[in-house]
Amino acid sequence: MDESGIKKQNWDVKETELFLEILKELDMKKCLDGRKVRNNKLFKVAHRRMTAAGYHRSVDQLKFRWKLLKSAYYKCKREPDSPAPTKIQGWWRYEKTMVAIMESRHSLVGAGVNSDRNDEVTEDSDGDASMLHWPQPCPDNSTHNLDLIIKMDPEMDTQLKIGFIGAGNMAFGIAKGILSGNVLPVNVKVSAPSSRNLGRFQEMGVATTHSNVEVVCGSDLVFVAVKPHLVPVVLNEISQHVTDRHIIVSVAAGVTLATLEELLPENSVAIRLMPNLPCVVQEGALLFARGSHAKPEDGALLRSLLHRCGLVEEGPEAWIDIHTGVSGSGVAFVYLFAEALAEGAVKMGMPSALAHSIAAQTVLGAGRLLRDSGKHPAQLRSEVCTPGGTTIYGLHTLEQGGVRASTMSAVESATERARELGRKSATAGSRK
Numbered sequence: 001m002d003e004s005g006i007k008k009q010n011w012d013v014k015e016t017e018l019f020l021e022i023l024k025e026l027d028m029k030k031c032l033d034g035r036k037v038r039n040n041k042l043f044k045v046a047h048r049r050m051t052a053a054g055y056h057r058s059v060d061q062l063k064f065r066w067k068l069l070k071s072a073y074y075k076c077k078r079e080p081d082s083p084a085p086t087k088i089q090g091w092w093r094y095e096k097t098m099v100a101i102m103e104s105r106h107s108l109v110g111a112g113v114n115s116d117r118n119d120e121v122t123e124d125s126d127g128d129a130s131m132l133h134w135p136q137p138c139p140d141n142s143t144h145n146l147d148l149i150i151k152m153d154p155e156m157d158t159q160l161k162i163g164f165i166g167a168g169n170m171a172f173g174i175a176k177g178i179l180s181g182n183v184l185p186v187n188v189k190v191s192a193p194s195s196r197n198l199g200r201f202q203e204m205g206v207a208t209t210h211s212n213v214e215v216v217c218g219s220d221l222v223f224v225a226v227k228p229h230l231v232p233v234v235l236n237e238i239s240q241h242v243t244d245r246h247i248i249v250s251v252a253a254g255v256t257l258a259t260l261e262e263l264l265p266e267n268s269v270a271i272r273l274m275p276n277l278p279c280v281v282q283e284g285a286l287l288f289a290r291g292s293h294a295k296p297e298d299g300a301l302l303r304s305l306l307h308r309c310g311l312v313e314e315g316p317e318a319w320i321d322i323h324t325g326v327s328g329s330g331v332a333f334v335y336l337f338a339e340a341l342a343e344g345a346v347k348m349g350m351p352s353a354l355a356h357s358i359a360a361q362t363v364l365g366a367g368r369l370l371r372d373s374g375k376h377p378a379q380l381r382s383e384v385c386t387p388g389g390t391t392i393y394g395l396h397t398l399e400q401g402g403v404r405a406s407t408m409s410a411v412e413s414a415t416e417r418a419r420e421l422g423r424k425s426a427t428a429g430s431r432k
């Protein structure tokens with residue numbers, strides 16, 4: 001629809017009242033956060049509810065109507081004694097609901113927040129309905145509300161386009177986790193230079209390409225899932241196509257937010273995520289840190305997207321390398337232990353296949369009980385140990401072998417290595 005079509009609308013009272021009721025119910029004012037994609041989602045929900053009620057307004061028409069209503073609200077607030085705004089006929093009918101919508105947000109972000117006035121449109125404003133912009137950060141509970149809206153309305157999630165640069169094990173793990181949620185394969189695209197790893201993505205219905213730029217141009221959120229030394233190469237390649245629409249999420253071990261931000265255009269939204277391989281079975285442990293231009297809402301969006309991958313936490317960047325040691329790499333330490341358990345059983349005469357399946361189940365069961373009981377591992381360990389029984393004999397042997405010290409050292413070495421990789425990629429990035 002052209003702009004004049006958006007502006008020249010005749011809304012009747014019932015239609016406007018319904019529109020406002022929908023916005024109120026969606027907590028619209030609290031959820032608008034300046035990111036076009038998210039704002040669009042909310043207006044699309046409103047659009048579909050209006051359509052279901054028999055009112056056929058485009059998303060842009062709804063945005064423009066909202067803009068006029070908002071403008072009228074501000075005018076009334078600024079000049080309470082002046083005649084009602086003429087642009088909205090019968091304004092007095094809507095004023096109460098508008099106040100309820102607008103002021104629910106003020107009570108959350110505190111008094112004195114009036115930068116919304118920047119949004120005010122005058123009657124002869126240019127009517128750019130896509131310029132809705134809320135400079136205040138969204139309070140956390142509003143993002144939960146938005147997540148709820150998205151979850152309750154699966155079609156909404158299909159709006160977010162997700163890209164993967166790199167088609168290896170970690171990209172596959174995250175993609176599998178994401179696709180087990182609301183995200184549809186049609187909204188995901190993966191790139192890698194060779195076709196070697198692309199087949200398993202195609203089997204999930206995900207589009208593949210050899211062009212990283214194509215992934216960036218078609219995505220809102222892009223996972224950079226190449227080996228750490230390739231991150232500078234890839235970011236240099238895609239940088240000129242990264243815009244304020246994008247959220248760039250790097251999973252590369254060691255590569256710091258400072259390096260990512262240096263290689264991306266100014267003000268880019270970057271997030272550093274450390275996942276681990278069990279995302280494939282939705283039992284991952286993921287920790288992320290936001291870059292200096294990533295808002296809490298960007299973190300909430302990522303968290304919501306990844307929630308099917310496993311435990312998702314946010315923390316300071318300094319913890320990401322530690323998480324790499326304890327969990328990204330830690331998974332391999334647990335596999336080593338599982339393998340050794342099985343080999344011990346084989347040594348004692350059990351068939352290998354049975355030994356390995358029992359070892360896997362033992363690790364799984366121990367892990368689930370540890371997580372679900374919330375007990376300290378030492379407590380659970382003591383519950384297994386009968387005085388003078390078998391377990392304490394086995395534990396004594398493990399302690400003699402220094403299992404505890406070497407596991408701690410393994411986490412330390414992996415963490416240090418992540419830090420070293422970070423320094424290397426920073427140097428590589430600054431040479432570009």
Ligand SMILES: NC(=O)C1=CN([C@@H]2O[C@H](COP(=O)(O)OP(=O)(O)OC[C@H]3O[C@@H](n4cnc5c(N)ncnc54)[C@H](O)[C@@H]3O)[C@@H](O)[C@H]2O)C=CC1
Binds near residue numbers: 165192225227234329
């Ligand atoms: N494997 C794991 O358990 C974990 C890996 N990570 C991180 O994930 C990243 C990827 O690791 P993996 O998936 O294990 O590696 P991988 O070797 O399995 O996959 C790397 C992928 O990158 C692709 N690639 C290479 N050059 C490229 C380019 N120029 N453009 C686009 N794609 C390119 C390869 O074709 C391959 O598909 C690494 O940075 C690693 O630190 C993080 C946590 C755990």
Ligand SMILES: O=C(O)[C@@H]1CCC=N1
Binds near residue numbers: 253324328329
């Ligand atoms: O070994 C690595 O470097 C990657 C990061 C964490 C797990 N795998």
